[in-house]
């Protein structure tokens with residue numbers, strides 16, 4: 001696999017900037033997840049790397065080589081889209097074999113069979129290998145689409161919300177599988193998702209996009225613990241970070257306009273009174289929905305808490321993040 005470098009990529013569609021001077025290094029063997037709301041530029045970034053679209057300015061460098069003017073096939077990248085794209089008249093096995101059957105590759109049939117069987121097993125579709133692609137459920141078709149990328153040996157895998165159409169159980173199985181495949185094979189992945197759990201559990205690096213600009217790039221932990229802005233802080237963490245006026249708690253620095261408190265960074269037992277509005281027992285933890293000086297807060301507490309709605313708890317910040325009037329982090 002290879003290192004991929006995006007160098008000052010800018011792209012507009014009818015005068016609207018979809019990407020604005022985006023530079024990023026996707027290290028060889030890394031799993032980079034792009035996060036951002038709809039329209040932030042995630043898919044456009046993948047399309048620039050794949051060659052499905054070309055930048056207005058800037059360059060994409062894969063394995064030390066500029067990709068300017070090269071077609072998707074010449075770039076040797078494997079893409080998986082949100083919507084499956086299979087050959088409907090072929091069987092599952094034929095769909096999986098397809099990328100390996102190129103006359104240029106001259107892959108022996110024995111090797112093809114081994115790869116296809118291994119990938120089918122990973123994706124839990126071995127029993128469907130002889131079915132026509134059209135005789136599959138949506139989730140199965142998507143697994144075959146992922147399988148078609150995995151049988152290849154590309155420079156980089158580009159995946160655009162590949163798990164979003166799958167049910168929760170399969171999504172969680174495939175999350176683990178994709179991460180295992182990446183860790184074992186040293187594959188390089190550039191991956192788009194809206195799912196924070198996917199980002200937190202799979203990514204080695206997260207790129208946060210905001211209106212076509214890359215506003216932060218780092219490990220999921222860095223983005224979670226050291227976000228550069230309220231915007232970046234709200235991209236990761238479920239429940240979301242609580243953002244309140246800074247003056248509600250003592251000790252805020254002079255320039256602070258807002259205080260950001262992750263749910264687990266609200267200490268209970270000392271401080272100021274908050275009213276319990278709702279208690280959500282989730283099994284391994286319990287969430288408290290609090291009302292504090294006319295603001296809503298969510299925090300986590302002991303799984304077996306006896307607290308009930310209407311009761312009062314004392315709270316204070318344990319690891320506050322402060323932000324200025326523009327929403328940028330104060331450090």
Ligand SMILES: Nc1ncnc2c1ncn2[C@@H]1O[C@H](COP(=O)(O)OP(=O)(O)OP(=O)(O)O)[C@@H](O)[C@H]1O
Pocket residue numbers: 013014016017018036037038039040041042043044045
């Ligand atoms: N082919 C196109 N023609 C015109 N505008 C486009 C085209 N592709 C993307 N855009 C615009 O570029 C911006 C970025 O789009 P992009 O699809 O990259 O966002 P995204 O972050 O992937 O969003 P989503 O999460 O909805 O997929 C949007 O404003 C979008 O409308």
